[in-house]
Amino acid sequence: MDVQAYIASGILELYVAGLLSEEQNLEVHGHALEHPEIMDEIEQIEAAVLALGKTISPGLPHNFEVIREIIDIQKETKVVELGKKDINWSWYIGWAASVLMAIGLVWMYAQNEGLKSQIQVVENEKQTLEEQINDANTSLEKSKELLNTIRDKNITVVPLGGQEVSPTSYAKAYWNKQEQKVFIDAKGLPEPPDGFVYQVWSLKLNPLTPTSMGLLEDFDLDENKIFALNNPNESEAFGITLEPAGGSESPTLEQLYTLGAVSS
């Protein structure tokens, strides 16, 4: 290897400046160990740069004692330092801000949920009230209809009086012959015992021929106790008997509650 040419190339100056690649550094180091001239050259370059730097130094007021002291303190506090981190304020502020924001969000969510449930309660109340109004309207409608029905000029009113089994019972039949309908007002009848049902009969008197018109189903559930039944018969009287659930083929006359004849 031509040592002089190597020195003249300027690579050693760059080596001192720290501008070579890792590979080149290793190479220069190897050559320097091999050739004392190269090592000498490197040291002289370094000395020149050192000298230049020295002239522009701000006088170096820190003597080594300052450094020594810091090193000693570091040694003493090394164990303590493990727990003592640099306070990174932006880290803390950042986290604090996120936590605050999270709390704010949770609070707002809770508020929102509260309002929502209040709205829900009010909605439910409103719905209940609307239903009540609707029920009332329907009930009024029914009553009107009922009233209109029994006021119809084609209606024949047949009062049915209490019989032996239940002398205090009474009922009324509103018979619309044209429409072949009978409305039974059963308000005056006691509630039938369990397993029994009232059955309404159309009667022909001569000879006595009963024809079933139907049952007063769900008696206890019907509030106004008015039942509509079809009656295509030429009835001369109406009777109501208490029959076993499901009704009977022919009336059980011992259980005749009310009876009334159609006035001609």
Place this chain on the structure above:
Amino acid sequence: MNLDQLIKRFQNKDVTAFERLHGMYAENICGVINTIVRNDALAQEICQDVFIKVWNNAESYNPSKGRFFTWILNIARNAAIDQVRSKSYKNSKKNLSADYFVGILDHGSSTESKVDAIGLKKLVKNLKEKCIRVIELLYFKGYTQKEAAEELDIPVGTIKTRNRSCIAQLRKNLKL
């Protein structure tokens, strides 16, 4: 004791060895830092931190990868450049022109800088400006050859040879 032994002892946390190395390099390293930050007090502060860092990272120096001086120089340059890039420094130095360290000569008397103006003058006399600039960029500011070539507007290939002849001139002056 030669330098290699000294460095080895320093790497084994021998404070006395470190003191000697400090004596050899501290003044120079502080000077390099000052060429970057241009503030005597600040340069001293950074320089002190740099040597603490050197001590704490002693085991990371590998002799086969470069000169010990170069290693410290690198740490110092990085510390100084970090400082220059910091916001507080930028605010205080907004109007400072990017002139070269020889400019310190002109400002030296007015700012009562402790710069060794006489020594500097002696060293850089008959050193052409282009020499001073290339030395400053490569050694004190850590520019790569390519960056220095762009900064000085000369071909990359000439950086290496120009630097060599400039350092040669500097060495000659040093012997005077």
